[in-house]
Amino acid sequence: MHNQNASAAIINDGAAFTEEHALVSPLALYSEYQRMDIELRAPEEMPMSHWHGQVEVNVPFDGDVEYIINGEIIHLKQGHITMFWACVPHRLSDPCHCRRMAIFNLPMHLFLSWPINRELINHVTHGMVVQSNFSQQISEFEIRRWQQELQHKNEQMKQLTMDEIGLMIKRFSLSGWTHLLVNHTSKTHQNGVSKHAQFYVSQMLEYIAAHHDSTLTIQQIAEHVQLNQNYAIGIFQRVMQLTMKQYITAMRINHTRVLLSDSDKAILDIALTAGFNSSSRFYDTFKKYVGMTPLKYRKLCQEKQFL
Structure with missing residues (x-):
């Protein structure tokens, strides 16, 4: 976003994507980084470190596995x-x-929207690695079912699956956890980001989560964390691998999907509740990101033959 417009840049979801250095469309980024992904497979050694903007959840089912996270060796215990x-x-x-391991990549906007322990959220967003105190909180059967249901043509079934995964994380938070790694490093890694950047982005994420249903500007977000606007934009995109606008759109669309599926609120009311400033803006953005109109989405959720 160009500097002369940054202070007045209201984050409206249907606006054209104009970030100067973007090499892929916002829809491609939405598909890759803002959807929930679940794998159940044999773990494989990785020759190089990588990083991404989601919350990663790992469950090795038939043996321990070893990770290197932020340069530290971490042992993931079987069943935890x-x-x-x-x-x-x-x-x-x-x-x-280990021959069977579940790997979840959870969009941050979903993780922050779930009713889970604030301390757990703070630990994760501040770079800690946490492990459940108890094993066998989830089974391979449930993982396979969730994989299938996330591909289901019924949107209500997909939403139910995401809710169940949210409950898995809530059970994790209620049952207690242990810190495997506390992020003390302040170095900037070649394939990662600094603790400094993580800290500021975590503060931005908390602010966005609390205000995504109202008019938001980049200026407001930057002022909240006391950063220059362009710097705030840059570190957010570097850490999350998508722009603030794309991230906020994901939060708003997720909110509307739940309301369309589980309530009989008027579509205009849903649009306004989620932070869209007009029904036309909401319709355009929803269709762009979900692939159908809000009305069609609601009808699909309500048609029992799709179950």
Whole structure:
């Protein structure tokens, strides 16, 4: 976003995407970084560290595995849930004897929207690696079912699956967790981001989560964290691998999908509740990101033959 417009840049979801250095469309980024992804497979050694903007959740089912996260060796225990914000450089260094492992990539906007322990959220967004105190909180059967249901043509079924995964994380928070890694490093890694950047982006994420249903400007977000607007834009995109606008759109669209599926509110009311400033803006943005109109989405959710 150009500097002369930054102070007045209201984050309206249907506006044209004009970021100067974007090499892919916002829809491609939405598809890659803002959808929930679940794998169930044999863990494989990674030759190099990588990073991404989602919350990563790993569950090895039949043996321990070894990761290197932020340069530290971390052991993921069989049957336990391990969770971390994947903007820190990480790689699976040794699959050991494990042959079946679940890997979740959870969009940050979903993670922040779930009713889970604030301390857990703070630990994850500040770079800690946390592991459940108890094993066997989830089964391979449930993982396979969720994989299938996320591909279901019924949108209400997809939403139910996401709700169940949210409840898995809530159970994790209620059952207690142990810190495997506390992020003390302040170095900037070649394949990751600094603790400094993580800290400021975590503050921006909290502010956006609290205000995504109202008119938001980049200026407001930058002022909240006391950063220059262009610097705030840059570190947000570097950490999250998508722009603030794309991230806020994801939060708003997720909110409207739930309301369309589970309530009988008028579509205009839903649009305004989620932070869209007009029904036309909402219709255009929803169709662009979901692939159908809000009305069609609601009808699909309500038609029992799609179950």
